[in-house]
Amino acid sequence: MNQMVVQSLQGVGLPSLAVLIASAVWFAVFREHPRLRAIGIGLIFAGGIIWAYLLGFGGFAFPPRESGHWIPYIAGVVALVGCLQGIRLGRQVSNLILSLGTALIFFWSQISGNPLTFAWIAALTVALFVSTILLQQVIEDRCSGAELALSLALSAGAGGIVIFLGGSAVLGQLSASMGVILGVIAVLAFFFNATVGAILPLVYLFIFGCLLLSGCLFAQLPWLTAILLWIAPWALVFGQRSDRPRISRRALSLLLRMLGVIALIAIAVGSSFLLNPPSGEM
């Protein structure tokens, strides 16, 4: 097997395996403690992303000089803020600060010469903040852990494909890693019939947002594709969570609720192929 494939498999597989083991233990131990379970799963997820970043980018850059360098730091900070939200931090205020901070990091330092910088910062802040309300509160309340994690996994996994096609193997690999890690958590949440809490979607939002934005601004990811992938999990706003004890009933409900998400993702991937036809040159 060639070196590129081995590297990619390691970059995706090793963090996912670690998350599988750690999350399985955490789900089992804190099955009856939703708050502790949410904190643990959120931190494990962020840890998995940071390890996947380390394998994909070959190390951390400090101080960060470009947008991609910020990803592991954003993952860590967002996970910690997410943990504190459950204890004493106001969720809306802290989410607004995180949204503004991420927008400033992304645009102020990277494209500060652009006359539209302030418009970009405002637009990204609003997009992130509204998304946190939708995903972390409205949708999380209406979803089982498996439904939420699987929808995020499908979006991130598809994001890996389209970002790779858009010209960034490294960012694509990170998005794919996030998709597999979320897939692992979705499987565990399904079998433990447990929620995943509000920290995991918060970390997902900021990291996937950074990846999609990097893909659009610095690679050749079409904006339409990115927007469709971004909003795909919002399809879960329709319907109610299914916590039925029987696995077969839950599985059926899970599949039905994924239809809207899958439809949006399919359109997103299709639009990527149409707007940015792939080429095998390297």
Add this chain to the structure above:
Amino acid sequence: MKKNYLSILLSTLAFAGATAAQTDSFKIDPAHSAIIFEISHFGVGHIYGRFDTFSGTFSVDPNDPSKDVVNVEIKTDSVDTNASKRDTDIKGPDFFNASQFPTATFKSTSIKKIDDKTLEVTGDFTLRGVTKPLTLNVQAIGSGPGPKGEFRSGWEATTTLKRSDFEVKALVPAVSDEVSLRLAVEGIKQ
């Protein structure tokens, strides 16, 4: 006729009518210059690429080469490897990240004369926001009047660098870490 470093400098002086203490400044003529690179692909073959847009200046002090100065600026989004999709990828975030880092620069810090035709030029090379010292082996090619009477001086520089030193790590080792660079420049006396 082959000219050595001394004869190039002498002819530079003769043309300019300058005194021995004068430093002559040259501006790189992009139409008669090239910056090309070579990189190994899967250990099977070599890919060659070039930068289409660059600029720079150099100065020549005939009495003291250590006072010579070289500055080159390369537009990273002008990379051309004869495969447009690959060029797009190279300009992207995995390699040059040209949107965020539109230029690569070389600024000499010291120049040492090796022999009559050869200089060793050390300088700061900046790529993708990372600055590291880089040494160029420079050969004098020739000098003399051009078609419009302008005075020209030609040089060729080679070096090898590790792209990972400049945070360009993607696809190593499938696409080699080591990159060979060649700069062939003609300067027009200012």
